[in-house]
Amino acid sequence: MREPIQLITRSLRIREFAMDDAHPLYSLTRQPEITDILPDWRMSMEQIRGFLTFVIGSYARFDPEDVRILLAIEHPETRQLIGWCGVFPNEMLPPEEREVAYAISKDYRNRGYTTEAVRAVVAYIFDHSAMDRIVAIVKPINAQSRRVAEKAGLRYKQTLKLSDGSDYDYLEMHRD
DSSP states (O other): OOOOOOOEEESEEEEEEEGGGGGHHHHHTTHHHHTOOOOGOOOOOOHHHHHHHHHHHHHTTTTTTTTOOEEEETTTTTTTTEEEEEEEEEEESTTOOOOEEEEOGGGOOOSSHHOOOOOOHHHHHHSSSSSOOOEEEEEOOHHHHHHHHTTOOOEEEEEEEOTSSOOEEEEEOOOO
């Protein structure tokens, strides 16, 4: 039997999503601080449930050669879902690349939680996959997100214009 993924950090519990997360996740996706940067997360409750069904099903199919994983960030004291972090393909990048992506509630920003989550998830992926490199793409207007990526150990390489016509700062981290 497969052990569920659970990462315990100094301040957080990073775990697999569950269907009980539908309402809290829906609430997070109502925050303009998240959806202004990540408009694809503007989902209806029905879409959230379908999305969670897909995400939860993906845990049993984790492939170290083709990483696609999204985990819930939970505050351990309140047991409240406060964000997410994952590593997966991005259709705007070459198919072999995997992007680390993350978001956190406006109520939990500027406390180091997102950086802590990114570090933990990236370390997990490097320990449990064949990946040698993880990238991040960040819109230049999103200085906070770039700061998170850099504090987590990703290094700026260049600014790219991607298929959506927007410029993105491209950062990467190699397995050490």
